[in-house]
Amino acid sequence: MGYVAVKGGTQAIEESIKRLKYERLHKEQVLETGQIEAGMRGLIDQVMSEGSLYNEKLAALAIKQAEGNPEEAVFLLRAYRSTLPRKYCSKIIETGEMKVERRISASFKDIPGGQILGATTDYTHRLLDFNLMKETEKMVKEWLSSYASDNNPFDELLQEPDLILPKVLDYLRKEGLIPPLENNDAEPDDVTRESLDFPSSRSQRLQILTRGETGAVTSLAYAVIRGYGALHPTVGELRVGSLPIYVGHPNEEGNDEDDYYIGDIKTTEAEMLMPFMTEKEKGKKELEFEIGYGLCFGQNETKAIAMGILDNCLEHPDNSFPSHNEEFVLFHIDSVESTGFISHLKMPHYVTFQSKLDSVRKTKAKADEREEVQAYD
Amino acid sequence: MKRKQRTEILIEGSHELAKSLAKEIEQKYSVSVIQEPENGLVMLKVRETSRNSLFYLGEVLVTECKAKVEGKIGIGIVKGDHPDLAYHLAVIDAAFLGDLPETKPWAGILEIEKYYIEQNRKAKNEAILRTKVSFETMDV
Numbered sequence: 001m002g003y004v005a006v007k008g009g010t011q012a013i014e015e016s017i018k019r020l021k022y023e024r025l026h027k028e029q030v031l032e033t034g035q036i037e038a039g040m041r042g043l044i045d046q047v048m049s050e051g052s053l054y055n056e057k058l059a060a061l062a063i064k065q066a067e068g069n070p071e072e073a074v075f076l077l078r079a080y081r082s083t084l085p086r087k088y089c090s091k092i093i094e095t096g097e098m099k100v101e102r103r104i105s106a107s108f109k110d111i112p113g114g115q116i117l118g119a120t121t122d123y124t125h126r127l128l129d130f131n132l133m134k135e136t137e138k139m140v141k142e143w144l145s146s147y148a149s150d151n152n153p154f155d156e157l158l159q160e161p162d163l164i165l166p167k168v169l170d171y172l173r174k175e176g177l178i179p180p181l182e183n184n185d186a187e188p189d190d191v192t193r194e195s196l197d198f199p200s201s202r203s204q205r206l207q208i209l210t211r212g213e214t215g216a217v218t219s220l221a222y223a224v225i226r227g228y229g230a231l232h233p234t235v236g237e238l239r240v241g242s243l244p245i246y247v248g249h250p251n252e253e254g255n256d257e258d259d260y261y262i263g264d265i266k267t268t269e270a271e272m273l274m275p276f277m278t279e280k281e282k283g284k285k286e287l288e289f290e291i292g293y294g295l296c297f298g299q300n301e302t303k304a305i306a307m308g309i310l311d312n313c314l315e316h317p318d319n320s321f322p323s324h325n326e327e328f329v330l331f332h333i334d335s336v337e338s339t340g341f342i343s344h345l346k347m348p349h350y351v352t353f354q355s356k357l358d359s360v361r362k363t364k365a366k367a368d369e370r371e372e373v374q375a376y377d
Numbered sequence: 378m379k380r381k382q383r384t385e386i387l388i389e390g391s392h393e394l395a396k397s398l399a400k401e402i403e404q405k406y407s408v409s410v411i412q413e414p415e416n417g418l419v420m421l422k423v424r425e426t427s428r429n430s431l432f433y434l435g436e437v438l439v440t441e442c443k444a445k446v447e448g449k450i451g452i453g454i455v456k457g458d459h460p461d462l463a464y465h466l467a468v469i470d471a472a473f474l475g476d477l478p479e480t481k482p483w484a485g486i487l488e489i490e491k492y493y494i495e496q497n498r499k500a501k502n503e504a505i506l507r508t509k510v511s512f513e514t515m516d517v
Binding site for chain 2: 295
């Protein structure tokens with residue numbers, strides 16, 4: 001059987017794209033990107049993080065165009081990103097400078113600055129609130145006005161304008177339970193400029209983890225805790241807040257005070273504590289801690305914690321667990337790569353499939369022939 | 378006032394302030410735009426706190442503009458898509474680089490704006506601090 005190259009379908013494709021637009025519009029409602037930006041904070045943060053591009057307005061536009069489908073929105077954002085020039089690299093961002101909006105520790109009750117819950121769903125009842133179906137702008141304004149004027153006599157008055165708090169883990173460092181480390185200012189690798197090779201560098205691993213698909217990163221970290229890994233993590237510190245961004249002048253030599261402030265970005269940071277036994281002098285064993293590190297755009301606490309778990313897994317390669325195998329983890333958590341590959345299976349595979357079909361037919365024909373010969377014998 | 382503090386006040390404060398300062402320069406000097414405001418990216422280099430090494434967190438969309446005043450080229454760069462603000466920042470940057478006399482009283486204006494920014498931040502953070510947990514020991 002010969003193969004025939006075919007073409008066609010242009011009109012069908014054009015009509016299909018119209019049909020897609022019809023599905024988005026047929027309820028005759030215009031969803032404004034401002035509404036998406038204001039009311040879909042979680043989705044915006046997820047799309048910016050996986051798209052590896054921080055801009056709420058573009059994320060809202062991508063979500064609108066993708067009709068709320070995160071994988072499609074991330075694809076759109078990554079594609080747009082590739083059209084823009086990279087003008088600068090920021091000065092080194094130190095997360096100790098974070099302007100904190102939420103900060104908790106699951107390891108220590110009393111931490112300097114206290115446990116600040118901020119905005120979280122952790123303590124909400126997961127019951128559908130049908131009142132939201134009747135929410136009006138007037139009700140929103142009234143609530144906001146009441147919240148703003150809600151003076152509490154026990155309010156803590158601040159001396160400084162920002163909540164910049166010491167790191168919880170600095171305590172453990174001072175006690176010698178975490179070995180002190182000098183800063184390592186080696187230039188990081190950039191997976192958007194150079195393909196990933198194995199063994200990977202730490203900077204490549206962290207970059208891939210932070211732009212990983214939230215569900216994939218979470219699922220693999222969950223598998224680690226369930227036994228498909230060798231870790232027992234605790235949240236040392238989880239913080240959400242804004243990080244200021246500075247860039248230097250392209251030509252001038254100057255100190256930090258001559259940098260340009262360009263704005264801030266909201267991030268979630270997780271420092272996960274992993275206990276492990278170390279052997280000291282004369283075979284004496286001691287319990288120490290390692291830190292698994294997670295940081296991502298926006299408020300996405302599950303992802304930051306999961307990233308911290310996987311970071312530590314990949315620092316300890318162990319082929320008996322897939323979660324400790326860098327190739328397994330890093331090649332399968334990227335949204336565009338994984339959804340792109342799965343999605344491409346829908347594209348015409350007529351030739352490859354016909355080839356497989358030919359092989360099956362030939363094998364079956366040979367088997368039938370053998371059966372006939374045996375029956376004759 | 379150094380650039381770091383100045384740009385923080387102009388970006389975090391009312392954007393009308395940057396507009397009015399730039400207008401003051403435009404009225405007295407010839408301003409030429411070297412680079413129209415355009416979008417681009419800034420890659421974010423972060424220190425992780427497990428090994429204290431560096432990695433790239435992702436990129437942020439910025440608008441950048443370059444303007445020339447009295448032979449000095451100023452740069453305006455801001456997060457997001459803000460062409461007008463980027464232009465105003467570039468003019469102000471050029472004015473400071475040229476040490477123009479108009480910039481002398483600006484330090485006071487910027488200090489006042491800084492005060493309002495800090496008052497707003499304090500109010501916001503005092504509201505956040507209402508979510509601070511006050512542990513009580515239980516009698517068991």
